[in-house]
Amino acid sequence: MSKEFKVLYYVNQFFGQVGGEDKAGMKPEFHKDKIGPALGFENQLKGEGKVAGTIICGDNYFNENKEESLSYILNLVKQEAPDVFVAGPAFNAGRYGVACAEICRAIAEELNIPVVTGMYKENPGLEICQHVAYVVSTSDSAGGMRKALPLMAAITSKIAQGIELGSPEEEGYIPRGMRKTIIVDKRGSLRAVEMLVKRLKGEEFATEMPMPVFDMVTPAPAIQDLSKATIALCTSGGIVPAGNPDHIQSASAQKWGKYDISQRSALNAPDYYTTHGGYDPVYANEIPDRVAPLDILKELEKEGYIGKVYEFFYTTTGTGTSVSNSVKFGTEIGAELKAAGVDGVILTST
Amino acid sequence: MLKLEIGRIHIKDIQLGNETSVKNGVLTVDTQGLIKFLREDERIKDVKLDVAKPGEKVRIIPVKDVIEPRVKISGGNNGFPGVTAKQAQCGEGRTHVLYGAAVVTVGDIVGFQEGVIDMWGEGAKWTPFSQTFNLTVDIQVADGLDPHTHEETVRIAGLRAAEFVGLVGQDMQPDEVVTYEMGSIFEETAKYPDLPKVLYAEMMITQGLLHDTYIYGVNAQTILPSLLHANEELDNAVISGNCVAACDKITTYQHQNNSAILDLYAQHGKEINFLGCIMVPEHTTLSGKMRASDYTLKLIQMLGADAVVVSEEGYGNPDSDLLIICKKCEKAGVKTVLITDECAGRDGMSQPLADTVPEAVAVVSGGNVSHVVTLPPAEKIIGNVEAIAVLAGGWEGALLEDGSLQCELNAVIGATSEIGYHNVTCRLY
Numbered sequence: 110m111s112k113e114f115k116v117l118y119y120v121n122q123f124f125g126q127v128g129g130e131d132k133a134g135m136k137p138e139f140h141k142d143k144i145g146p147a148l149g150f151e152n153q154l155k156g157e158g159k160v161a162g163t164i165i166c167g168d169n170y171f172n173e174n175k176e177e178s179l180s181y182i183l184n185l186v187k188q189e190a191p192d193v194f195v196a197g198p199a200f201n202a203g204r205y206g207v208a209c210a211e212i213c214r215a216i217a218e219e220l221n222i223p224v225v226t227g228m229y230k231e232n233p234g235l236e237i238c239q240h241v242a243y244v245v246s247t248s249d250s251a252g253g254m255r256k257a258l259p260l261m262a263a264i265t266s267k268i269a270q271g272i273e274l275g276s277p278e279e280e281g282y283i284p285r286g287m288r289k290t291i292i293v294d295k296r297g298s299l300r301a302v303e304m305l306v307k308r309l310k311g312e313e314f315a316t317e318m319p320m321p322v323f324d325m326v327t328p329a330p331a332i333q334d335l336s337k338a339t340i341a342l343c344t345s346g347g348i349v350p351a352g353n354p355d356h357i358q359s360a361s362a363q364k365w366g367k368y369d370i371s372q373r374s375a376l377n378a379p380d381y382y383t384t385h386g387g388y389d390p391v392y393a394n395e396i397p398d399r400v401a402p403l404d405i406l407k408e409l410e411k412e413g414y415i416g417k418v419y420e421f422f423y424t425t426t427g428t429g430t431s432v433s434n435s436v437k438f439g440t441e442i443g444a445e446l447k448a449a450g451v452d453g454v455i456l457t458s459t
Numbered sequence: 460m461l462k463l464e465i466g467r468i469h470i471k472d473i474q475l476g477n478e479t480s481v482k483n484g485v486l487t488v489d490t491q492g493l494i495k496f497l498r499e500d501e502r503i504k505d506v507k508l509d510v511a512k513p514g515e516k517v518r519i520i521p522v523k524d525v526i527e528p529r530v531k532i533s534g535g536n537n538g539f540p541g542v543t544a545k546q547a548q549c550g551e552g553r554t555h556v557l558y559g560a561a562v563v564t565v566g567d568i569v570g571f572q573e574g575v576i577d578m579w580g581e582g583a584k585w586t587p588f589s590q591t592f593n594l595t596v597d598i599q600v601a602d603g604l605d606p607h608t609h610e611e612t613v614r615i616a617g618l619r620a621a622e623f624v625g626l627v628g629q630d631m632q633p634d635e636v637v638t639y640e641m642g643s644i645f646e647e648t649a650k651y652p653d654l655p656k657v658l659y660a661e662m663m664i665t666q667g668l669l670h671d672t673y674i675y676g677v678n679a680q681t682i683l684p685s686l687l688h689a690n691e692e693l694d695n696a697v698i699s700g701n702c703v704a705a706c707d708k709i710t711t712y713q714h715q716n717n718s719a720i721l722d723l724y725a726q727h728g729k730e731i732n733f734l735g736c737i738m739v740p741e742h743t744t745l746s747g748k749m750r751a752s753d754y755t756l757k758l759i760q761m762l763g764a765d766a767v768v769v770s771e772e773g774y775g776n777p778d779s780d781l782l783i784i785c786k787k788c789e790k791a792g793v794k795t796v797l798i799t800d801e802c803a804g805r806d807g808m809s810q811p812l813a814d815t816v817p818e819a820v821a822v823v824s825g826g827n828v829s830h831v832v833t834l835p836p837a838e839k840i841i842g843n844v845e846a847i848a849v850l851a852g853g854w855e856g857a858l859l860e861d862g863s864l865q866c867e868l869n870a871v872i873g874a875t876s877e878i879g880y881h882n883v884t885c886r887l888y
Contacts (some may be wrong), residue, residue, distance in 0.1 A: 274888075285888060287807040288809075294882065296879055297823050297877075297879025297880070297884065299718075300879065302726055302768070305796040305821070308794050309655045316819075318799070318812075318819075319887075322815070323815055358854045361829045361851075361867055386704065386850070386851035387775065388667070390606075391606050391607065428774075429867075429869060431809035431829060
């Protein structure tokens with residue numbers, strides 16, 4: 110390591126040695142100094158890095174003036190440009206935990222600077238920042254400081270020096286929810302048979318994939334009068350204008366497209382085709398309406414059965430597309446359709 | 460009931476030449492002879508042969524299927540009964556295998572649905588076929604063939620090429636012989652009355668042309684779940700007709716060497732009484748999914764199995780088939796272990812499956828299909844590297860200027876195998 114890495118530290122009024130509950134209303138301040146846990150933390154960096162300054166803010170002030178506090182802190186962090194930002198540990202202190210979490214999330218998401226903090230597993234701040242921060246698992250009170258700081262420092266050192274972090278168990282942080290792909294010694298079928306034998310013997314075994322928990326969506330109320338309704342067409346079947354102008358991926362879509370169909374009575378070949386890589390494209394390419402039935406919708410519009418077909422159709426590829434991307438696409442497309450006054454959507458898959 | 464001897468002839472190198480032979484572990488392939496043999500099919504316009512060895516800076520793209528070259532010495536018929544040979548019982552007698560060699564079919568079919576094999580470096584870690592001595596068969600079909608005929612032509616050509624090459628093992632002494640022998644369910648249960656009875660349910664993509672699996676030449680889309688003796692699939696009964704995402708399709712080679720069957724077999728008579736395999740079609744309709752899962756459970760119960768290992772092929776809607784089977788089995792008191800893979804997004808932060816049931820408590824993961832890898836430039840490309848722009852798991856711009864390839868594991872053959880053929884998984888980080 111040619112050069113010491115730089116850390117910026119955040120603590121509340123108590124750990125910043127300003128005072129107790131009576132000082133919880135203090136505005137954020139910056140000290141080019143190591144204060145409270147920042148000092149012990151730096152010692153644990155073993156000369157590889159230094160804490161360039163400490164930000165102190167009152168717990169009440171932060172929680173009551175979140176935007177203002179965040180903007181002050183973000184500006185400061187931007188100027189100081191640390192390699193890693195560290196906050197807490199907050200143990201089970203709720204307001205302090207939420208402050209650490211909000212600050213960590215904002216710095217990670219807006220400035221793309223790695224963030225490390227520490228919390229007790231029930232701290233309400235955890236779910237705010239768990240997905241973007243390395244949150245060291247601590248005890249519920251400040252008595253756990255001596256255990257937490259070395260772990261936080263070790264993680265910080267590794268991140269700053271570009272060393273790959275070990276598993277949550279090895280490093281002592283709470284899993285971020287990331288499914289990390291790794292190579293292991295035993296092939297999958299052998300792991301399956303070993304898991305089976307353990308299960309049959311009543312021994313303990315660990316699944317490699319805890320089941321996901323799904324959101325439930327309440328259906329919208331039924332449309333009262335279809336003859337006055339505007340209906341949009343939306344597909345995950347990958348139907349795109351010839352040439353796939355927006356380069357929508359054939360699997361694991363990273364984007365969606367929308368295309369003007371106001372002047373068309375159908376999605377004919379060869380003007381349209383599918384870019385979807387998960388099904389036999391032959392029949393979809395013969396008649397793209399088989400996947401996204403604009404022809405029928407336009408007939409129903411002509412008959413007056415529905416009021417109007419919305420002027421754009423929306424499309425993406427469903428196969429291998431992550432649920433989080435799907436949620437994002439759905440939210441974006443839904444917002445557009447709602448703003449355009451669309452009453453209903455025909456969604457087709459494959 | 461069935462006894463199968465697999466004689467392994469160890470292959471340690473491969474080259475093209477004027478005759479097919481194995482000398483001191485070096486497999487030589489008769490180039491002109493094989494081309495002539497394949498061109499007997501008038502649908503084939505041109506064939507290009509090449510070889511790729513472990514450690515060489517060679518990239519093969521786009522790959523359709525991988526097949527192990529073999530020859531039948533006794534019992535059954537040579538080749539793939541019901542496909543390239545007359546019907547015969549697979550799983551008995553003696554088969555010689557060119558162990559360590561593979562035939563790899565190359566060529567665009569419908570664009571998206573083939574994969575990559577890198578023989579060296581980063582890419583080699585992600586595919587089991589970086590470890591085999593590969594004969595690549597690049598097939599140009601006659602003009603004007605429709606995609607379905609095109610697929611069939613390439614599929615059959617791959618099988619025939621493996622047959623042609625495998626024939627060399629006919630009069631050879633294998634380096635080792637592995638025996639797979641299993642009596643009737645009653646006999647085995649009498650032998651091992653105290654061992655838990657275990658079945659393997661192998662789900663297969665059977666979703667229509669280009670997404671099909673064949674058992675003795677029967678398109679598995681048309682079957683009810685069927686019981687196979689554990690030896691049959693290991694002896695050419697099942698072939699791949701799949702053009703789906705490369706990472707988790709079961710290639711013909713992986714059917715011939717199905718790791719789930721092999722690892723269950725290894726515990727037969729020790730920890731478990733392995734009863735056999737149920738071949739389960741994956742349907743696209745809900746009624747198809749319900750029928751296949753009901754029928755699978757019924758077979759499991761008729762055979763009195765205590766537990767079942769269920770493997771999936773593909774992802775998305777087949778996740779539902781997998782979990783419906785799991786739920787029905789667990790509710791009926793049959794313990795399950797599932798093998799699947801994950802669509803957790805490029806950042807790994809998304810939930811991994813398209814469906815969920817609380818009964819799935821024992822699941823093996825083959826890794827995240829969207830995990831992005833960067834594969835350094837190859838010194839030699841077999842096939843067409845531009846194909847990455849449209850492959851599942853690739854994208855426009857995935858081919859970087861210096862010749863590196865950036866793609867999801869989706870595009871890498873066998874990377875996230877759901878029969879557990881490879882050693883990739885996911886951990887919660």
